[in-house]
Amino acid sequence: MVLKWVTFLVVFLYVFPINNGSRELYMYSITREEELELEKEVQSLNKPPVKTFQLEEGDIIDCIDINKQPALDHPLLKNHKIQLVLVILKERPDYKYHGVMGKMSIHNITVGEDQSSSTNIWVGNGPPDQVNYIAAGLMMSPMINGDSLPRMFTYWTGDVAQRTGCFNMDCKGFVQVHKIFAPKYLFPPPYAVYGGQMIDHNFQLLQDKETKNWWLVLELKTPVGYFPKELFPYLSEGAGVVEWGAVAKTGKNGISPPMGNGYKPNRVFDQSSYFRRIRFVDGNFDGQRPSKHDTENYEDPSGCYKLINDKDYGGQLFSYYFLYGGPGGQCGNNSVS
Ligand SMILES: *[C@@H]1O[C@H](CO)[C@@H](O)[C@H](O)[C@H]1NC(C)=O
Numbered sequence: 194m195v196l197k198w199v200t201f202l203v204v205f206l207y208v209f210p211i212n213n214g215s216r217e218l219y220m221y222s223i224t225r226e227e228e229l230e231l232e233k234e235v236q237s238l239n240k241p242p243v244k245t246f247q248l249e250e251g252d253i254i255d256c257i258d259i260n261k262q263p264a265l266d267h268p269l270l271k272n273h274k275i276q277l278v279l280v281i282l283k284e285r286p287d288y289k290y291h292g293v294m295g296k297m298s299i300h301n302i303t304v305g306e307d308q309s310s311s312t313n314i315w316v317g318n319g320p321p322d323q324v325n326y327i328a329a330g331l332m333m334s335p336m337i338n339g340d341s342l343p344r345m346f347t348y349w350t351g352d353v354a355q356r357t358g359c360f361n362m363d364c365k366g367f368v369q370v371h372k373i374f375a376p377k378y379l380f381p382p383p384y385a386v387y388g389g390q391m392i393d394h395n396f397q398l399l400q401d402k403e404t405k406n407w408w409l410v411l412e413l414k415t416p417v418g419y420f421p422k423e424l425f426p427y428l429s430e431g432a433g434v435v436e437w438g439a440v441a442k443t444g445k446n447g448i449s450p451p452m453g454n455g456y457k458p459n460r461v462f463d464q465s466s467y468f469r470r471i472r473f474v475d476g477n478f479d480g481q482r483p484s485k486h487d488t489e490n491y492e493d494p495s496g497c498y499k500l501i502n503d504k505d506y507g508g509q510l511f512s513y514y515f516l517y518g519g520p521g522g523q524c525g526n527n528s529v530s
């Protein structure tokens with residue numbers, strides 16, 4: 194656990210001080226040897242665990258603004274209903290977060306031709322009619338990806354998808370720096386198997402302290418690319434909203450796709466889809482594990498999908514985790530469109 198944290202902190206130092214215009218070249222030049230070297234350095238460090246984050250009573254806003262929920266609108270999927278499960282880091286007035294991360298399980302599910310199902314991390318900020326947000330994670334979406342396989346996705350908007358923003362590289366915005374890991378990257382097998390092996394991938398959205406750009410980092414140490422701060426009128430000083438969760442979009446017939454592994458979670462980890470080791474970056478650019486009081490839940494009212502957020506530390510392997518998922522199907526009309 195300490196090791197993972199130090200890895201994170203080192204990545205932070207490693208990725209972020211590069212502000213001299215040669216960032217992209219530098220990124221490309223990271224070799225496997227250097228990665229191994231870095232890992233060795235990391236292992237020789239022995240930093241104390243990060244301090245625990247304290248919430249002030251009364252600073253907590255409990256209501257969840259439906260307009261701030263990340264709809265992930267794609268032109269082709271614009272009028273499809275969405276269903277969400279979310280774990281939300283509570284907003285605090287005049288307080289900004291600088292990152293979000295977690296390990297999300299990866300599953301081999303099949304979604305319909307015009308359905309979409311994704312597992313995401315988000316950061317957002319801004320007034321309801323102009324919310325800026327960034328999302329990244331795994332998505333199964335034939336309309337967006339051309340197949341139903343689990344692929345990396347990114348999404349951004351500077352105005353609740355009114356005029357700016359898009360998925361992946363569909364518009365200018367996201368600056369890719371890694372040659373292989375890019376939006377639509379196909380995560381190869383192995384995938385998690387129900388009742389069998391558990392496989393997950395770590396995603397991080399981290400704000401560079403110096404440039405204020407937002408970086409997508411994979412597996413703790415691989416920078417994929419960044420979202421320049423200029424895209425976001427309201428995210429340059431940090432995010433007010435930080436979330437982990439999943440999004441299901443119905444097909445035109447109103448049928449909802451499976452979410453996660455396609456089963457409602459049941460506290461048997463290898464039978465559930467999960468996020469584990471979730472973390473956020475606080476106002477001082479320090480990584481933090483949420484405390485039990487830091488988060489709230491949103492579970493789609495349709496009852497088609499379930500969220501179990503034990504707000505528990507679940508040992509070192511799982512740390513702060515939650516379980517989610519469901520089969521989809523005929524989910525009724527209780528969803529936002
Ligand atoms: C994924 O699921 C499809 C359809 O069920 C199956 O044909 C394929 O073998 C699976 N792939 C893996 C790697 O599990």
Ligand SMILES: *[C@@H]1O[C@H](CO)[C@@H](O)[C@H](O)[C@H]1NC(C)=O
Pocket residue numbers: 524525526
């Ligand atoms: C959903 O709404 C449509 C139109 O408003 C209605 O025809 C349909 O019966 C509703 N379905 C369910 C499951 O409530």
